[in-house]
Every structure is written in C-alpha cells, then in structure tokens.
Amino acid sequence: MAGTRLKPEREAEMYAAVLDLLRELGYDALTMDAVAARTRSSKATLYRQWGSKPELVVRALRHNKPAAFQEIDTGSLRGDFHAMAELSDDCKMEEDAALMRSLLHVVHENPDLHRALRELLVEPEMTGLGILLRRAVDRGEVAADHPAFPFVTHMLVGAFVARQLIEDKAVDRAFLSDYLDAVVLPALGV
Amino acid sequence: MAGTRLKPEREAEMYAAVLDLLRELGYDALTMDAVAARTRSSKATLYRQWGSKPELVVRALRHNKPAAFQEIDTGSLRGDFHAMAELSDDCKMEEDAALMRSLLHVVHENPDLHRALRELLVEPEMTGLGILLRRAVDRGEVAADHPAFPFVTHMLVGAFVARQLIEDKAVDRAFLSDYLDAVVLPALGV
Incomplete structure (x- = not known):
C-alpha cells in the first residue's frame, strides 16, 4: 500500500x-x-x-483471524491440526461463521468481493495449510503422494458447511476436534 | 396430495x-x-x-434425480458408493450443480424454499444414505460405532462445495470416484 x-x-x-x-x-x-x-x-x-x-x-x-496456519508448528500433524482447532474460541467461531454466511449470500452479485475473499482470505489459508502439510511430509508422517493429500481442504470445508446445512449450527472446537480425529487424520493415515 | x-x-x-x-x-x-x-x-x-x-x-x-440411494444395493459399501457416483453423467451433475447454486443464492430470502429443500430433498437423501450405511454395518463391513460414521454426509458435502469454491468446477464422476477411494472409504476403515 x-x-x-x-x-x-x-x-x-x-x-x-x-x-x-x-x-x-x-x-x-x-x-x-x-x-x-x-x-x-x-x-x-x-x-x-x-x-x-x-x-x-x-x-x-x-485481521480478525487469530493466526495464520503456517505459524502453528507443534512438531506433529495431529498436534498442528488440533492447534488449528484451538485458535478460536466457540463464540468467535460462531460470530465468524455468521459473518461469512452473510457475505456468501451477496458474493454472487459482487464479483469484486468474491475476488477479494478468494485472494486475501481463501488462498492465504490454503497456502498456510499447504505449508503445514508439507512439514508433515518432511517429517515422514505422510507420503507426499498420499491419495487423500489433495482433499484436505475439501474435508475441512465439508465440516463447516455441512454442520451448518444439516444441523443448523456453526462448527465449535469440540466438533472440529472430533472431526479431525474421526475423518481428516484417518483419511491421511495418521 | x-x-x-x-x-x-x-x-x-x-x-x-x-x-x-x-x-x-x-x-x-x-x-x-x-x-x-x-x-x-x-x-x-x-x-x-x-x-x-x-x-x-x-x-x-x-424428480430430476436419478434414483434414491437406498435403491442401490451392490453387496458392498465400496460398490454402493461407486454406484452412487455413477448414477449421473457429468453433464447432468454440472447442470444439477448450477441449479443448486442458483437456489442456494436465494434460500436465505425464501424460508419456505429452504424448508422445502430440507424436507423434500436433503432429508430423504440423508435417510437413503443412512439405509445404505446400515446395510454395511449389518454385513459387518463397518462397526456401528465407527467414529467416522456420523460424518459421511459432511465428507460428501465437502467434496461438492469445496470443488466449486476452490477449483470453480462442479464435481464430476472421476473426481467423486477418486474422493470416495481417497477420503470416504479410508476414513470409514473400508
């Protein structure tokens, strides 16, 4: 700037x-x-x-986001994922979800907002997640060509969107923690 | 009626x-x-x-949906999931995704539409999926208390929503088939 x-x-x-x-x-x-x-x-x-x-x-x-994923570095993928889930408290997660829902409702009429969300929010988070995952590969926790590797974001997005869609609730720490242990880590063979 | x-x-x-x-x-x-x-x-x-x-x-x-999930019964969960992915062809999946996107954009202003989508479309599909999964439990393929069991819908929703969000593409058969083999079945330990 x-x-x-x-x-x-x-x-x-x-x-x-x-x-x-x-x-x-x-x-x-x-x-x-x-x-x-x-x-x-x-x-x-x-x-x-x-x-x-x-x-x-x-x-x-x-600015309102607690920290970038790549700043998390606990020494294990399980630790990193659970630290990710602990970044926010439940009230803040609920608030963030409400803000994001309201924006997603208007995104189709506002291509500039869509672009800004993608470039300034979604892409940096995916990059951060990628860094976190690459460290797990470097430590030998997951094979670089693990078939579930390209789908980590899909699994995480599913947790957030489906909980809202099906249960009409925002994701909270307990839910995210269960989901990581039941879905994301086992799919990655960790 | x-x-x-x-x-x-x-x-x-x-x-x-x-x-x-x-x-x-x-x-x-x-x-x-x-x-x-x-x-x-x-x-x-x-x-x-x-x-x-x-x-x-x-x-x-x-009416436009090809078949209810519970009508699929191949004798194995892997077979049933892949038959689910084969219910539609790619063009139809693309078309369906476009229709659903356009409805999701107006759902927040139309509570009656939201309710109808939930009661007539989402809930029957979840029931169908539940029947298909219960058969897998009865066959002994998955334990009834498997931790990933409550999250099958979340994983599937993630595939559809995240592909659109991240790759700006509708799910097609090949993607869904890869996702089932890389994520959903391994998370269920199948």
Whole structure:
C-alpha cells in the first residue's frame, strides 16, 4: 500500500468498526461513507489505504483471524491440526461463521468481493495449510503422494458447511476436534 | 396430495418445464403464472397438485434425480458408493450443480424454499444414505460405532462445495470416484 501507513492500533480500531458495521448493516448497506463516519476518518483516507470497499471488508475479516496456519508448528500433524482447532474460541467461531454466511449470500452479485475473499482470505489459508502439510511430509508422517493429500481442504470445508446445512449450527472446537480425529487424520493415515 | 393425480408422463413434462423456467428466469422471477403458461395448465391445477411454488420447484428437482440411494444395493459399501457416483453423467451433475447454486443464492430470502429443500430433498437423501450405511454395518463391513460414521454426509458435502469454491468446477464422476477411494472409504476403515 502506498502512502503513510496507519498505526497498528488505529488500523485494528478501524477493522473492528468495519466488522461492527457489517454485522449491523450487512454488506450492501455498508458504505465507505458509513465507515468514514463511524471511524471519524475521511473517505479519502479509506480509499488511499484500502483502495475499495471489498478490500477493506476482507482485510477487516482477515485481521480478525487469530493466526495464520503456517505459524502453528507443534512438531506433529495431529498436534498442528488440533492447534488449528484451538485458535478460536466457540463464540468467535460462531460470530465468524455468521459473518461469512452473510457475505456468501451477496458474493454472487459482487464479483469484486468474491475476488477479494478468494485472494486475501481463501488462498492465504490454503497456502498456510499447504505449508503445514508439507512439514508433515518432511517429517515422514505422510507420503507426499498420499491419495487423500489433495482433499484436505475439501474435508475441512465439508465440516463447516455441512454442520451448518444439516444441523443448523456453526462448527465449535469440540466438533472440529472430533472431526479431525474421526475423518481428516484417518483419511491421511495418521 | 388430495384430488385427481396427474398421469406420470404429464407430471414429468411439467417438472421438466419448471426446471427449464428455473434455468431461464431464476427462482425469483419464476411465477406460478409463468409455469401455467409454459405448461398450458391452470394455476388452480398447479396449486391443487403442489400447494406452493417452493414445493413445485423442489419436487421438480427431486424428480430430476436419478434414483434414491437406498435403491442401490451392490453387496458392498465400496460398490454402493461407486454406484452412487455413477448414477449421473457429468453433464447432468454440472447442470444439477448450477441449479443448486442458483437456489442456494436465494434460500436465505425464501424460508419456505429452504424448508422445502430440507424436507423434500436433503432429508430423504440423508435417510437413503443412512439405509445404505446400515446395510454395511449389518454385513459387518463397518462397526456401528465407527467414529467416522456420523460424518459421511459432511465428507460428501465437502467434496461438492469445496470443488466449486476452490477449483470453480462442479464435481464430476472421476473426481467423486477418486474422493470416495481417497477420503470416504479410508476414513470409514473400508
């Protein structure tokens, strides 16, 4: 990003305000004007720092994430996966799920939001997961050509989406932990 | 349903027309008037036979499904799963996925559609899958208390949703077959 950077505390404050507005108004009604008013900043600053509304919203979501997967390094794949599940508490997982659901509802009418979600949120998470998995291969825990390897994301996405779809509940730590032990690790032969 | 029943051929013809209209217009613009005009029937007939637009649309989708899972009975779980994957051809899977995507986009604004999808489409499929799995338990292929047992639907949903999300592609037979062999069957220890 060009220009002067905001202080990290100010940036965090602005991201929190954006997520509050997203919960209150929804994506469509969240305007740059509303963000400027709530954060007592100018629209010029918002556009200079973030370029566009979808980028601002997705960066706020990303800032809200507890940590990148690749930062986890417990020494075993089982440990890493369970640490992943422990990154959030249940309230935050529920909140995140509600935010993501509301965005997924409008994504088809907002290709720029779709692109920002993919580039700034989905792809970095997949990269992080890839790094975590590659370490398991390097340690000899899983063969690099293990047939379940290309499907780890599919299994994880299934946990989140199907729980919502079937049980009408967001994933919580206990569920994720059971799923990892019952599905993901056995499929990988770990 | 009360009253005189339509002949099966006529019913099939009407369901095909409803799906055509759904593809052409989308769910919101698909009215009972449009269905009546396209099928040369009266709105009174439509309401008498189907009660409401969401029920008509979901019954059309269900009619379009190749067969219920519980009708598959090859004698092994691996055989049953792969027969499930062979029920559709790739073109039909692609078409179905497009229809389901378009409905999932409007489901949050249409609670009656959501309910009809759940009751008439999702729950019967889960029941069918449950019957197929129980047969595997009866044959001694999987323990009734196998930890992956409650998650078979999650794994399958993951295949469909994540492929779309990550690869921007609908699931096809080859993908589903690989996924069954690499993920679902190994997680179940089969």
